[in-house]
Amino acid sequence: MTFHEIESVIKDSLPRSARKHRAWWSNNTSNSVITHSWLKAGYKTAKVSLDNECLVFERVDSGKDLTCRTADGAGRNQRNVHYEAPSSATDESGSRTHPVLGCMKGTVTIADDYDPSEPAFPEWAGIVHNASLNHE
Template sequence: MSKYDPLGAYLRHQNRTHIPMTFRELERILGLKLPHSKVHRAWWSNNASNNVMTSQWLDAGYETESVDIAAEKLIFKKINDNDLKREGEGQPNLSEPGGSLRHPIFGSMKGTVTVMPDVDLTEPMVFEWGEKLYNE
């Protein structure tokens, strides 16, 4: 059982397509304070592997449509079942516990880019080729 289960239960009982909510209202539903990471936009993303709370709203059939971190409010939007499917399956079964909803394109580019072992992606780039091209 997750400490974020109350959010999933709340959203499952909603019949609205858009649910505006403040962070304070969300904390009241959860019965606990949101973590400090609530100030980061990525924490509110609809990536199912992002955090446990994200899985709750996705499994309940909602996604975050609009998050205003400064004003501490957001809107949950009902997911269109026709646009999503479970990984490796057909249409999503929203009543199935534990499954994560994903857009069909999620992971489609997996394995298409290979970084050679001796390449350091953090090393600054040298633009000598560009200087030669533009200075000639």
Template sequence: MGKYSPLRSYLMAQTGERVPMSFSDIEKLLGEKLPASKQYPAWWSNNPSNNPMTKEWLAAGFQTESVNIAGENLVFRRAQAGSGSSKGFGESAQAEISGTSSRHPIFGCMKGTLTIMPDVDLTEPADPDWGKVYED
């Protein structure tokens, strides 16, 4: 059980379409302070790879809306069936949560196209004399 699991449980117990909450309500529910990144709108986005708390409200069937950073409150809205968040390459939020992400067909198509010979040192400068430009 993760530290944000109480939020999932709370949201799953709600019957309404919208659940307004303040940041302090969420902190009381979790029993700890939200991270400092709560001040950024991106923290509250519905992208499941954004942060661990996002996965909890998405798994409960909710999405965030009406996030007011200055007022420190937001509304969780029940997600409509089949209306997954807009993710790239057709991946659904539920697939991301369940760990069965469906990848784009060309994912990994370049694998194995580059071979580095064993005697090549990638940390060595390509032109050993490049530093002499600055010595003049």
């Protein structure tokens, strides 16, 4: 499955790290939270090719896989990939969503007295403002 096909399924872009680091595609749940998504769906990753931007998702229980295609489209045992969302993957309106969407929901808590729109370092506000006025 190509990275482009994956982006079509999740209806979003993959992060840059997915194209740079093979570890992003590992089946190790301790170094990547995204790993839970494909393992929960019954797949594991294999034959990751960062150069060709493709990989194989193998069924954990059946051993069947989706063969990787090279950048020029060559490859064997190519199949049309169609994603069927599990019945639990629906939102309030009933539309189907990919299981990875919202997987981090509830993992970050912002303190009530914290304003995320405030500068991280208030003392920098004057420095940045002065630099922009002086075109530095």
